[in-house]
Amino acid sequence: MTAAAAPILEFHDVTVAYGRRPVLWNIDLAIAEPCLFGVIGPNGAGKSTLLKAALGLVPVVGGYVRYFGAPLAGVRGRVGYVPQRETVDWDFPVSVMDVVLMGTYGRLGWLRRPGRRERELARRCLDRVGLGDLAERQIGRLSGGQQQRVFLARALAQEADLYLFDEPLAGVDVRSQEHIFQVLAAIRDEGKLVVVVHHDLRTAAEWFDRVALIDMRLVATGPTADVLTPDNLRRTYAGRVELLEELGRAVAERGRTP
Amino acid sequence: MMIDLGTSAAWTPLVAAAGPAGLAMTYNTLVVLAGVAAVGFAAGVAGTLALLRRRPLVGDAAAHATLLGVGTAFLLTGRRDLPTLLAGALVSAVAAVGVLVLLRRIARTRDDAATAIVIGVSFGAGLAVVAGITARGLPGSAGLEQFLLGHTAALTARDALLLAAASLGVVVLVAVALKEAVLVAFDAAFAAASGWPVGLIDAALVSLVALMVVVGLPAAGAVLVTALVVIPPVAARQWTNRVGPMLLLAGLFGLAAAVAGVLLSTLRPGLATGPLVVLAAAAICFVSFVVAPERGWLARRLGEADRRRRWTRGRVLGECFALCGDDAATGFERALVIDRAAGDSGSLRRDAGRAWHQLVREGVLERATLRAGGRDFGQESVARGAAVRGAMPQAGRDRWRLSSAGLVQARERRRRIGAWRDVLDAAVENGRDALTLDLPAPEEVLEGVVLAPLAAAWQSAPRAAEDTR
Numbered sequence: 001m002t003a004a005a006a007p008i009l010e011f012h013d014v015t016v017a018y019g020r021r022p023v024l025w026n027i028d029l030a031i032a033e034p035c036l037f038g039v040i041g042p043n044g045a046g047k048s049t050l051l052k053a054a055l056g057l058v059p060v061v062g063g064y065v066r067y068f069g070a071p072l073a074g075v076r077g078r079v080g081y082v083p084q085r086e087t088v089d090w091d092f093p094v095s096v097m098d099v100v101l102m103g104t105y106g107r108l109g110w111l112r113r114p115g116r117r118e119r120e121l122a123r124r125c126l127d128r129v130g131l132g133d134l135a136e137r138q139i140g141r142l143s144g145g146q147q148q149r150v151f152l153a154r155a156l157a158q159e160a161d162l163y164l165f166d167e168p169l170a171g172v173d174v175r176s177q178e179h180i181f182q183v184l185a186a187i188r189d190e191g192k193l194v195v196v197v198h199h200d201l202r203t204a205a206e207w208f209d210r211v212a213l214i215d216m217r218l219v220a221t222g223p224t225a226d227v228l229t230p231d232n233l234r235r236t237y238a239g240r241v242e243l244l245e246e247l248g249r250a251v252a253e254r255g256r257t258p
Numbered sequence: 259m260m261i262d263l264g265t266s267a268a269w270t271p272l273v274a275a276a277g278p279a280g281l282a283m284t285y286n287t288l289v290v291l292a293g294v295a296a297v298g299f300a301a302g303v304a305g306t307l308a309l310l311r312r313r314p315l316v317g318d319a320a321a322h323a324t325l326l327g328v329g330t331a332f333l334l335t336g337r338r339d340l341p342t343l344l345a346g347a348l349v350s351a352v353a354a355v356g357v358l359v360l361l362r363r364i365a366r367t368r369d370d371a372a373t374a375i376v377i378g379v380s381f382g383a384g385l386a387v388v389a390g391i392t393a394r395g396l397p398g399s400a401g402l403e404q405f406l407l408g409h410t411a412a413l414t415a416r417d418a419l420l421l422a423a424a425s426l427g428v429v430v431l432v433a434v435a436l437k438e439a440v441l442v443a444f445d446a447a448f449a450a451a452s453g454w455p456v457g458l459i460d461a462a463l464v465s466l467v468a469l470m471v472v473v474g475l476p477a478a479g480a481v482l483v484t485a486l487v488v489i490p491p492v493a494a495r496q497w498t499n500r501v502g503p504m505l506l507l508a509g510l511f512g513l514a515a516a517v518a519g520v521l522l523s524t525l526r527p528g529l530a531t532g533p534l535v536v537l538a539a540a541a542i543c544f545v546s547f548v549v550a551p552e553r554g555w556l557a558r559r560l561g562e563a564d565r566r567r568r569w570t571r572g573r574v575l576g577e578c579f580a581l582c583g584d585d586a587a588t589g590f591e592r593a594l595v596i597d598r599a600a601g602d603s604g605s606l607r608r609d610a611g612r613a614w615h616q617l618v619r620e621g622v623l624e625r626a627t628l629r630a631g632g633r634d635f636g637q638e639s640v641a642r643g644a645a646v647r648g649a650m651p652q653a654g655r656d657r658w659r660l661s662s663a664g665l666v667q668a669r670e671r672r673r674r675i676g677a678w679r680d681v682l683d684a685a686v687e688n689g690r691d692a693l694t695l696d697l698p699a700p701e702e703v704l705e706g707v708v709l710a711p712l713a714a715a716w717q718s719a720p721r722a723a724e725d726t727r
Contacts, residue, residue, distance in 0.1 A: 055451040073453075081451035088445045092310065093499045102441050106452040113437060138499040143691050158452070175685060 006069025007032045008162055008193045009054070014063035016046070016053050023049050025217045027063070031195070031210070036188045038208035038224070039197045042237050045215040047197040048084065051164045055081055067162060077106055080160030082151045084167050090140045090147060097135040099150050100125055103157025118157075125156035129183055145176025152183055163187060165196045169203070181207050201228065286415045291520060293418025293425075294410055294477050298516025298535075300425035301483075302490035302508035303432050304470040307463055309491040310443040310501070315369075316355060318484040319376040320468040323354030325384025325480045328405050329391055338401050340417040344472055347405070351468040354380045359461070384480070408479035408532030410520050417476065424473045428466060432505070439463060440501055477516055479532035485539055486512060493543040496550035515539035565695055570606070571613040572671060572697065574599045575622065579668035582660055589626030589657040622664030626657035674699055 007030040016024040024046040031037055039047050052058040054065045056072060067075045080103075100122040101114045108114060114122075126132050129149040134142065139150060148168055155163055165184070169177050185207065188194050198204055204211060205228055212221040213228075213236045220232045308314055324347035331346025332338055354376050361372040388402050404412060413421075432439070442449045442459045450456045467487060474483040494507035519535030548555050577598045581590035592614060599613075600606035617623045660668060677700045681689040692703045 052447075057447060057450055076453035079451075081448060083445065083447045083451075087447055089312070092444050093495065093501050093504050094440070094444060095500065098440075098501075099444070102444070102448070105437060105441055105454075108437075110438070111434060140499075146691070154448075164451075173685075173690070175688075 006066070008034065008068060009195065010066040010069075011050075011054070012064050012066070014050070014053055014065060015061045016049050016058055017061050022061075022216060024053065024214075027214070027218050029212055029218055029221060031193060034188060034191050034193045035209035036185055036207060037193065037195045038204050038211040039195060039214055040199070040201065040204050040211050040228075040236075041214040041219075043199070045236075047199075047214055048166050050214065051081070051166050051195070051197060054164065055079070078161040080155040080158040080163040082155045082163070082165045082168055084170065085144065085148050085151060090142075092139065094139060095136050096126065096131060096139055096142070096150050097122060099139060100135075100153045100157050103154040106158060121159075122153070122157050125153040128156060128186075129153045130179055143173070143176075145172040145180075148172050148180060149176065149183075152180060156183075156187070160192070162193045163195065165194070167197050167199065169198060169200065177203065201233070204228070287524075289415040290410055290413045290418045291517060293413070293420075293422040294516045294520050295513045296422040296425040297474050297477050298486065298490075298512035298514070299509040300428040300512075301470050301474050301486040301516075302494070302510070302512025303505050304428050304466050305487035305512070306491040306494065306501075306505050306508045307432060307439050307443065308467045308487065309495070310440065311460070311463060312443075313464065313467075314488045315373045315484075316358065316464045317467045317471050317487040319354050319358050319373050319380070320351035320464075321471040321475075321480050321484045322377045323350045323380035323384065324348075324472055324475055325405060326350045326380055326387055327384075328402060328475075329384060329387035332391060332402060333387070340413070340476065341420060343402075343405070344420075344475065347472045347475060348469060350380065350384075351472050352465060355464045355468050359464070381480075404479075404530075405475055406479050406481060407530035408475070408477050408482065408535065410477055410523065410531045411527070413476055421473050421476065424469065428470050428473070429509070431466060435459075435462070436501075436505075477520065477531055478535045479530065482532040482536045485536040486516065489536070489539040489543050490515065493539075493546040496546040496553045511539065511542050515542060566609055567613065567616075569695055570599070570609040571616055574610055574613040575617060575664070575668050575671060578617075578623065578658070578660055578664075579672065589659045591656045592658060593656065595658075617664070620664075621661055622667060623658050624661045624664075626659040670699075671697065677701075 009029075009031045011027045011029040014024060014027040015022060027050065039050060041047050049058060053060050054072075065072065067079060072079065097119075101118055103125070104114050104118040104121060108118070123132070123135065126135055129152050131146060131149055131153060134146065139147065142150065148171075152168065155165075168180055168184075172180065181203070184194050184196065188209070196208070198208075205224060208224050210222060211224050211227050213219040213232055215236045215238075219236045220227045305314075305317065308316055327346035327348065327350025328343045329346075330350070331343050334346075335342055337343075358372055358376045361367055361375065362369060365372070367375075388406075391402060401412065438454065438459055441454065442456050442463075446456050449459075470487060471483050474486050477483070478486050490511035491504065491508040493511050494504045497507055498504050515535055515538040518538035519531050522534040522538070523529040523531040546554070549557075551557050574595060577595045578590060581595065581598075582588045596607055596610045596614065600610040614623070674697050678689075678693055678697070681700050681704065682693070686704060689700075689704065692698070692700070
């Protein structure tokens with residue numbers, strides 16, 4: 001396989017376990033083209049673990065992940081990660097600007113401090129997510145949607161080629177949701193791959209180009225309309241969602257317009 | 259036990275030089291004071307990082323382990339000069355922190371349990387060693403117990419310079435690696451995903467804290483030195499929302515506490531420094547908790563009271579407006595307004611009463627009887643009052659109405675409430691964030707909001723009329 005033909009992101013037989021119980025089991029997944037890619041599944045399906053395994057944040061039992069045909073270590077600068085919002089202490093004494101600047105640290109490396117170039121970049125990123133006015137605000141004084149957008153701006157400041165988002169729309173109001181999806185789509189339109197762990201099937205059908213349905217194992221992957229079928233959803237959510245039939249029909253009807 | 263600090267003949271004692279009043283400053287005393295000041299500053303700075311990383315107890319584990327190192331170093335070398343003993347303390351402190359990390363990884367214990375184990379075991383071992391040395395009456399062993407509670411009176415100028423140099427090193431290290439430390443403290447997962455060696459940075463941080471604890475030993479002692487690392491940052495956090503100022507403030511608080519403790523300890527010969535340093539730090543912290551702007555208890559209580567006051571004022575104004583009608587043609591009674599605004603809640607009635615007086619002072623309310631002749635403004639409210647309270651009020655007394663200025667205010671208030679309801683109903687962008695208890699005009703705080711159709715909407719369909727008072 002030549003370097004040009006290598007998928008942007010490839011999971012090869014990735015298996016993760018806590019103790020003897022697999023959380024992810026035999027995940028084979030390759031994403032070749034830049035797109036807005038949704039990782040969908042019920043609670044506890046291992047969606048977040050998939051991202052953490054890809055980033056080496058949890059140990060894998062077996063399998064490997066390749067970025068642009070290479071291991072992560074060589075391409076870290078090209079990979080941006082946005083953890084779940086609840087993982088940090090929002091009472092931390094930093095401003096919005098400080099957090100966005102952290103996106104530039106990877107490129108800066110040890111000891112070098114962010115300078116004017118970084119500040120200007122951070123400001124542009126804040127403008128893109130609609131928080132230009134709040135640069136100096138303490139992060140604790142933001143709404144949930146605004147906090148999520150700060151994380152989004154920090155990711156933009158990484159200037160990566162591939163983004164991994166962990167539930168960027170959890171606990172976010174409808175307005176912010178729309179805004180965040182628009183920014184995600186804009187990143188995709190720059191020719192980058194955007195992988196989003198997501199829980200809401202309706203918005204999934206509306207926004208994602210391709211999805212992977214995951215419940216410990218990979219149930220199905222491909223173009224959104226092909227994957228979100230009642231049959232696939234039943235296999236993913238088996239017994240967990242009572243309104244499954246109805247949900248599947250609604251999703252099938254709404255399948256993203258090209 | 260051995261906490262007889264009066265017999266401190268260990269290092270060249272300076273108690274005599276400082277004098278019982280402690281004010282006769284020799285060169286040596288000044289150098290010691292400067293050294294301790296540097297230690298206090300560095301402890302506050304290093305402690306800030308530990309606190310931000312939510313590892314405030316790492317210092318405690320390291321501190322309690324130092325006694326073991328001090329005793330062992332004395333046993334092995336037979337020397338009792340400060341550099342030797344502190345070197346021993348540093349080894350045992352770093353070892354304790356290392357064990358702590360290992361316990362967390364290998365034994366899969368909770369953080370607090372692991373810390374408790376390390377503190378208990380290492381301190382117990384340290385006490386045993388020192389007690390053994392003291393009991394055997396080895397020559398020159400009398401100074402060891404001073405590491406328990408701190409005793410700066412015994413420091414020489416050279417010792418103090420050593421402590422100051424180490425403190426300076428700590429501060430420089432923090433300044434150099436601040437970016438990395440804050441990144442890991444705020445979001446370790448993100449830092450790890452970006453390729454930063456989080457484990458290494460954490461190890462460096464706890465080693466730094468261990469070093470700081472060792473340097474602080476002569477000033478505060480093994481039992482209390484952790485307070486010098488933890489308390490100043492906690493106090494500093496009250497005053498600022500930024501890491502930079504927090505570091506500086508924590509340093510200054512630590513410095514002040516250390517210097518105050520040392521000065522106080524010179525008042526009486528043989529007084530241990532540690533407790534006094536900690537008490538000084540605690541005093542700073544307590545003051546910060548109470549008077550700091552925003553986060554302080556006083557500011558929060560005053561803010562709360564202020565919010566209640568303003569809210570109730572608006573509520574009372576709204577009730578008056580509801581009773582008097584759009585053209586202010588009808589008068590109303592104070593008692594009825596209070597009833598409707600506050601129900602039978604005692605504290606709320608008091609607030610409403612105060613709000614009423616405020617409105618009168620402001621000229622928003624005036625006595626209805628001031629208007630000469632004409633209609634009886636009280637009739638309608640008397641009837642309503644009777645319905646509400648189930649009792650006939652005394653007619654003809656206590657009749658009020660809104661002044662023309664008050665009417666303008668009340669109308670504006672009602673307009674804003676309606677407009678805000680529309681803003682929320684229409685899910686206008688940032689609407690939820692812009693609405694505050696002060697009820698600002700939506701068109702002023704929200705850019706590009708077109709209120710005209712919204713206003714028309716609430717006038718034509720006054721839904722939830724009860725709520726718009």
